[in-house]
Amino acid sequence: xxxxxxxxxxxxxxxxxxxxxxxxxxxxxxxxxxxxxxxxxxxxxxxxxxxxxxxxxxxxxxxxxxxxxxxxxxxxxxxxxxxxxxxxxxxxxxxxxxxxxxxxxxxxxxxxxxxxxxxxxxxxxxxxxxxxxxxxxxxxxxxxxxx
Numbered sequence: 001x002x003x004x005x006x007x008x009x010x011x012x013x014x015x016x017x018x019x020x021x022x023x024x025x026x027x028x029x030x031x032x033x034x035x036x037x038x039x040x041x042x043x044x045x046x047x048x049x050x051x052x053x054x055x056x057x058x059x060x061x062x063x064x065x066x067x068x069x070x071x072x073x074x075x076x077x078x079x080x081x082x083x084x085x086x087x088x089x090x091x092x093x094x095x096x097x098x099x100x101x102x103x104x105x106x107x108x109x110x111x112x113x114x115x116x117x118x119x120x121x122x123x124x125x126x127x128x129x130x131x132x133x134x135x136x137x138x139x140x141x142x143x144x145x146x147x
Contacts, residue, residue, distance in 0.1 A: 003055075003087060003088070003089075005055055005056060006053060006054070006055055006060075006089065006092065007053070007054045007055075008051065008052070008053050008054075008061075008092055008093055008096040009051070009052060009054065010049055010050060010051055010052075010100070011050045011051075011052045011054075011059075012050070013045060013046045013048075013050060014046075017052055017054065017059050018050055020058075020059040021050060021052055021059050021062035022037065022042065024059055024060075024061075024062055024079055024081060025037075025062060025077050025079045027079075027081075028079035028080070028081070028082070029077065029079050033136055033137060033138065035136060045064060047066070047067070048064040048065060048066045048067075048076075049064065049065040049066075049067075049073075049100065049104075050062065050064055051063050051064070051065065051093055051096060051097050051100065052093075053080070053084075053089045053092065053093050055084075060080065060081045060083075060084045060089060061079065061080040061081065061084065061089045061090065061093050062077065062078070062079050062093075063075055063076070063077060063078040063079070063093050063094070063097060064076050064077045065097055065100070065101060065109075067106070068110075070105065070106075071105075071106055071107045071108060072106065072107075072108045072109075072110060073101045073104075073106040073108070073109055073110075074109070074110050074111060075094070075097060075109050075110070075111040076111065076112070078090065078093070078094075078111075080093075090120065091120075091123075091124060094121075094124055095124070097109070098145070098147055101147055102147045106147060107146065107147050108144055108145070108146050108147060109126075109144060109145050109147060110142065110143070110144045111126070111142070111143050111144070112133075112135055112140045112141070112142055112143075113126075113140060113141055113142075113143045114138060114139070114140055115132065115138075115139040115140065115141060118141060118143070121143050124145070125145055126143040126144065126145045127143060127144055127145065128141055128142070128143055129141070129142040129143060129144055130142050
């Protein structure tokens with residue numbers, strides 16, 4: 001399948017695509033750390049915006065945007081299928097999310113980035129904030145970008 005067929009779009013909570021995105025997030029983000037998702041955490045995601053990269057009918061990328069007040073939104077749970085990593089899908093999702101957040105009136109995106117992907121976010125003009133900290137047992141740094 002060609003990247004020319006890639007669609008990046010908001011998907012609905014409770015949809016088949018959102019269920020598929022949970023499986024993708026588990027495979028990429030949780031399984032390597034030996035972690036599971038808590039059902040109550042997943043239920044609270046109904047308040048988040050779910051941005052997916054879709055090829056054909058397959059979800060190959062996902063990220064969530066969680067509003068914090070009227071101006072700040074937090075990017076979280078960013079995952080791209082291993083078969084599609086390094087092919088600009090992650091950058092396309094982040095750029096889409098920035099435009100999406102800006103259109104909703106947000107002025108800043110924040111995130112807790114795994115240290116292994118900080119260079120990726122720096123390439124998209126995100127700024128580091130503060131010292132490293134542990135989250136889900138691995139080093140992270142807070143990053144942000146004004147929209």
